[in-house]
Amino acid sequence: MENSTQKAVILLKTDKDDQWSAYLQQVMPELEVRFWPDVGEATQINYALLWNPPEELFEKLTHLQVIFSIGAGIDGILKVKSRPAHIPLVRLSDKELTNGMVQYVIYAVLRIHRNMVNYDRLQNNREWGFYQQIAANDCRVGIMGLGQLGMACVQALKALGYNIIGFSRTKKNVDGVQCYDQSQLQEFLKRTEILVCLLPLTTQTKHILNKSTFNQLPRGASIINVGRGGHLNENDLLEALDNEHINHAVLDVFEIEPLPQDHAFWLHPKITLTPHIASQTVPASAVSHIVKGIKRHQSGQPLEFLYDPELGY
Numbered sequence: 001m002e003n004s005t006q007k008a009v010i011l012l013k014t015d016k017d018d019q020w021s022a023y024l025q026q027v028m029p030e031l032e033v034r035f036w037p038d039v040g041e042a043t044q045i046n047y048a049l050l051w052n053p054p055e056e057l058f059e060k061l062t063h064l065q066v067i068f069s070i071g072a073g074i075d076g077i078l079k080v081k082s083r084p085a086h087i088p089l090v091r092l093s094d095k096e097l098t099n100g101m102v103q104y105v106i107y108a109v110l111r112i113h114r115n116m117v118n119y120d121r122l123q124n125n126r127e128w129g130f131y132q133q134i135a136a137n138d139c140r141v142g143i144m145g146l147g148q149l150g151m152a153c154v155q156a157l158k159a160l161g162y163n164i165i166g167f168s169r170t171k172k173n174v175d176g177v178q179c180y181d182q183s184q185l186q187e188f189l190k191r192t193e194i195l196v197c198l199l200p201l202t203t204q205t206k207h208i209l210n211k212s213t214f215n216q217l218p219r220g221a222s223i224i225n226v227g228r229g230g231h232l233n234e235n236d237l238l239e240a241l242d243n244e245h246i247n248h249a250v251l252d253v254f255e256i257e258p259l260p261q262d263h264a265f266w267l268h269p270k271i272t273l274t275p276h277i278a279s280q281t282v283p284a285s286a287v288s289h290i291v292k293g294i295k296r297h298q299s300g301q302p303l304e305f306l307y308d309p310e311l312g313y
């Protein structure tokens, strides 16, 4: 049974604290929302909504019962050494977050498939020119990671007529989509023309986009990385772009963020980059997932979307 003093939520300082606070109060007025580092009586805090928390946070919050990530990736929380491993960590699952990712991946696939990089160049040169239009069905998009986000992208791209193949740890069964498991990476890469990385960053997936991966893709293939910067070996990509094995890369995430001013990616003609905005959490929508989790926890029901330490995601 909940102790009446145990009702606080703590938020880390983010640029959306006001929104989180307002929506949480609206949906669950009995919650008290506090903002790091003003924890007040720290023992009253049972739930933390976090994104890249500082080490000191967990040392203070001795009565924490559940950690909620306010983004789909949890690598920023996992890297904090003081995180108590026994406290359940819940990943974000939210319709708007998924929608945002689907929109971005569609944009990136279209940018590559419909030659928009070259049309940008033509416009810059005031040139009226044409590139051959390839049917979507003749353009094979390989999605790495068939989780919440990857699967939504599969369905959306399939609806646009693309030829989709998928890769995940365990084999999936998706109508009209050839799926490969983690032992079949080579077969998957061999058939992929536009590679979309939507994997979680784990010890197994770090630098999975490397020289060997690129060499297994057909010449002229393109890369879209919306997972994490740690998935990509940046020097290997530069080399593959320079030797023309890889045609173009759309990158939203980077090893170091913000991307350093002098980084070679900024002005590379074969790279389209965005500042980690593929999908941003929308508090108005995501708050219902958090509140549902708190209510499940308070009523003793098992939590959903839990981080699995064995898998690392």
Ligand code: NDP
Binding pocket: 071, 072, 073, 074, 101, 144, 145, 146, 147, 148, 149, 150, 167, 168, 169, 170, 171, 181, 182, 198, 199, 200, 201, 202, 204, 205, 226, 227, 228, 252, 253, 276, 277, 278, 279, 280, 313
């Ligand atoms: P999920 O956990 O739902 O899905 C992860 C998928 O990756 C699963 O299909 C899983 O396989 C597969 N996978 C995990 N490890 C491996 C491996 N070693 N080899 C092959 N497949 C593997 O994650 P989400 O779809 O919710 O999110 C994916 C990632 O997207 C996040 O972790 C985050 O890094 C990134 N992201 C980026 C954003 C941005 O703005 N750029 C915004 C939001 C998320 P299986 O199904 O068999 O378990």
